Amino acid sequence: MTTLKAPELLLPAGSLDKMRAAYDFGADAVYAGQPRYSLRARNNEFKLEQIRQGISEAHARGKKFFVTSNLIAHNDKIRTYLRDIEPVIDCQPDALIMADAGLIMMVKEKWPEQVVHLSVQANTTNWAAVKFWQKMGVERVILSRELSLDEIEKIRQECPDMELEVFVHGALCIAYSGRCLLSGYFNHRDPNQGTCTNACRWNYATHDADIDPTTGEAIAQKMEGDFNFEAAQQKAEQSFASTTGNGERHPKADKVYLIEEAGRPGQMMPIMEDEHGTYIMNSKDLRAVEHVARLAQIGVDSLKIEGRTKSLYYVARTAQVYRRAIDDAVAGRPFNPELLIELEGLSNRGYTGGLLERRPSNDYQNYLSGHSATQRSQYVGEVLGAEGQANVGLSGDWVQVETKNHFAVGDLVEVVHPSGNTTVRLQEMRNVEGQPVQVAQGSPVRVWIPLPGRYSGALLARVIESQPPAAAAEPALAV
Numbered sequence: 182m183t184t185l186k187a188p189e190l191l192l193p194a195g196s197l198d199k200m201r202a203a204y205d206f207g208a209d210a211v212y213a214g215q216p217r218y219s220l221r222a223r224n225n226e227f228k229l230e231q232i233r234q235g236i237s238e239a240h241a242r243g244k245k246f247f248v249t250s251n252l253i254a255h256n257d258k259i260r261t262y263l264r265d266i267e268p269v270i271d272c273q274p275d276a277l278i279m280a281d282a283g284l285i286m287m288v289k290e291k292w293p294e295q296v297v298h299l300s301v302q303a304n305t306t307n308w309a310a311v312k313f314w315q316k317m318g319v320e321r322v323i324l325s326r327e328l329s330l331d332e333i334e335k336i337r338q339e340c341p342d343m344e345l346e347v348f349v350h351g352a353l354c355i356a357y358s359g360r361c362l363l364s365g366y367f368n369h370r371d372p373n374q375g376t377c378t379n380a381c382r383w384n385y386a387t388h389d390a391d392i393d394p395t396t397g398e399a400i401a402q403k404m405e406g407d408f409n410f411e412a413a414q415q416k417a418e419q420s421f422a423s424t425t426g427n428g429e430r431h432p433k434a435d436k437v438y439l440i441e442e443a444g445r446p447g448q449m450m451p452i453m454e455d456e457h458g459t460y461i462m463n464s465k466d467l468r469a470v471e472h473v474a475r476l477a478q479i480g481v482d483s484l485k486i487e488g489r490t491k492s493l494y495y496v497a498r499t500a501q502v503y504r505r506a507i508d509d510a511v512a513g514r515p516f517n518p519e520l521l522i523e524l525e526g527l528s529n530r531g532y533t534g535g536l537l538e539r540r541p542s543n544d545y546q547n548y549l550s551g552h553s554a555t556q557r558s559q560y561v562g563e564v565l566g567a568e569g570q571a572n573v574g575l576s577g578d579w580v581q582v583e584t585k586n587h588f589a590v591g592d593l594v595e596v597v598h599p600s601g602n603t604t605v606r607l608q609e610m611r612n613v614e615g616q617p618v619q620v621a622q623g624s625p626v627r628v629w630i631p632l633p634g635r636y637s638g639a640l641l642a643r644v645i646e647s648q649p650p651a652a653a654a655e656p657a658l659a660v
Contacts, residue, residue, distance in 0.1 A: 187511045188476065189483040191247075191346070192500050195490055196226040200235050200246075202497045205599045205638070207504025210245035211235075212278060214489060215269055218258065219249040233272045245275040251300035254281045263287055270295055276321070289318045296320050301348065301358045306332075308339035315343050322346070323485065326358055330472060330537050334479045344482040349473065350499055350524075351487025353464040353535055355381040381462040468532035470503060470520050474510035494560035494585075494640050495527055497597060526558035526595075526642055558595060558642040561588040562621070567634035573615030578633045581613075582621070588643045589620040596632070598639040605632075 192203035194211035203211050213227040213235060227235065232248060239246035248269055254262065262284055270277075270292055277295060279285050280302035288295055298321040299305060299314050306325045314322055321344035324333060328347075337345060355361055361381065467487070469476070476484060484507070486499050502520050509517060524532070562582040570579045588594065588607070595604045611629040612618045621628045632639075 185477055185511050185513075186480070187507055188473075188481050189245075190500065190503055190507055191483050191485045192496055193351075193486060193489040193491065194227070194235065194246075194496075195488075196493075197231055197235055197238075199493050199496045201238070202493050203500050204239070204242055204244050206497045206500035207599075208244070208500045210247060210275070210483075211239070212247040212249050212485075212489075215248050215250040215266070217265065218252050218254075218262065229268055229272075232269060232274070236272045236274055239275075240273075247276045247278055247298065248272075248274040249278040249300070250284070251278050251280040251302050253302065254284055259283065259287075263291060278323070282317075285317065285319065293318070298344075298346065299323060301325060304357045308336040311336055311340045311343055311345075315340070320344055321482065323348075326353065326467070327536050330475055330479070333476070333481065337480045341480075345480075346483035346485055347476060347481050348467060348487060349469040349476070349484045349503065351467055351491075353467050353533070355462045355464055381464070463530065465531040465533040466529045467535045468521075468524060468529075469534060469537055470506050470524065471516055472534065472537055473503065473506040474516060477507065477510045492560060492585075493563070494597075494642070497640055498523065498527055501597070501599075501602075522557065558644045559586055560640065561586045561594070561643045562628075562641040564596075564632065564636050564639040564641065565627075566637040570629065573611070573613070573629070575611065575615055575629060578631055579611075579629050580632045580634060580636060582628055582630055582641060583624075584621045584626045584628060585624050586643070587621065587623045588641075593644040593646060595642040595644055596636055596639050597642060598636055600635075604644065 189209045190207060191210045191212060192208040194200035194203060194213040200211050200213070213232065215232070216228055236246045250266060250269070252258065266277075266288065270288075275296065276298045277288065278298045278300050279288070280300035285297055285299075288297065297319050299319045301323045303314075303322075304325045304327075305311060305314070305322050306328060311322050323346040324336065326348050328336075333345070333347060361377070473484065484503060486503065488495055488499070502523050505517070506520055509515075562584045565581045565583055567578075567580050569581065570576065590607055590610050592607050593604060594607050595602060607630060609631060610618050610621065613627050613629075615629065618628065
């Protein structure tokens with residue numbers, strides 16, 4: 182019997198705390214962006230000092246740390262690139278994740294021993310391209326998200342001695358990764374320079390065109406030059422539209438439009454508009470946990486999760502779920518559908534397998550809301566530890582929690598911890614002075630809850646229940 186090789190689990194690190202959480206919950210490696218030269222230039226806590234510290238901590242734990250430097254460079258970045266990448270290379274990252282052919286050439290010429298992984302931004306979709314980059318000295322290719330499982334398997338067969346990496350979870354782009362021009366068009370923020378504003382997530386209202394009374398033809402409306410798209414984005418991010426989650430027509434939608442492409446008569450694609458707008462370019466989020474076993478059997482070397490701007494809870498939860506999926510696959514255990522349920526506890530725009538499996542086009546899109554929503558649970562706090570409880574008159578199993586969202590006595594709470602998760606009913610709560618309270622209002626409040634000190638560092642999620650619990654059936658919070 183052939184032993185299945187466990188693929189590397191690669192998690193995003195938007196900060197040192199998120200890096201540590203990724204490792205704690207099962208990641209083998211993380212990736213963090215180089216300032217100015219990665220595609221998360223606007224939301225990046227990793228300056229040179231943090232990169233150095235992160236690499237040091239990773240290696241001390243026997244883990245890997247990759248530095249993302251994957252913009253498509255214009256001439257002004259070429260001028261400064263080698264100067265700025267040199268101190269990063271001096272920190273000895275396990276690999277640089279790069280996309281620009283010229284920058285890769287320059288790095289390999291000056292530092293031939295530096296390991297380079299080809300970013301998904303290079304849009305590698307076939308085995309011949311993989312072989313080309315292998316000849317250029319690239320050690321790993323991160324394959325395009327636009328590939329099916331069968332296409333990935335064909336690339337592995339044709340390139341048996343090349344490391345391959347595949348995205349398995351996170352946001353999807355409306356274009357080939359990072360090649361969209363919407364953000365640059367609207368507010369001069371280039372996606373391939375690390376400043377994408379995710380204009381595909383905004384809501385777009387539809388309007389009837391004016392009709393020329395003399396010709397009867399539609400007159401295109403000109404866009405006003407002083408339109409504030411940043412304000413529009415903020416407004417869009419603050420609005421919310423509930424979804425049914427089962428493909429049914431949105432209950433609040435008051436307009437439904439059908440688009441028919443001239444070359445496909447009779448094939449109608451729906452667009453819905455409600456009081457929040459319409460979301461015609463808004464992809465659902467990728468979720469491929471159910472395909473981990475197949476990807477491991479194919480021989481993919483690394484499974485990658487997207488989300489350097491996501492929360493610490495997102496990093497911990499996805500690391501934990503995909504770690505279990507990998508371990509199950511390697512052990513020959515069948516897929517556990519509970520993993521799908523656990524991922525519903527993360528905010529998402531609806532999940533899709535993307536192009537890993539061929540499905541009708543409307544399966545990829547979320548036409549109802551441009552915002553993430555959770556259907557199962559909500560991240561509400563981080564356990565800081567038991568230290569200081571005596572100072573407020575508490576004894577026994579109490580821990581202090583820094584809250585992230587509202588929760589209350591009586592809530593069903595999931596304790597998410599590297600040693601394993603448990604779900605408990607919260608029966609009491611104290612404020613920072615040790616006085617009884619019923620509600621923790623949300624960040625940045627601190628409260629005390631009854632929980633053993635061994636759960637220090639755990640994350641708390643409030644389970645969303647369809648019906649309120651019966652008082653007599655509530656078990657005490659004892660774990």
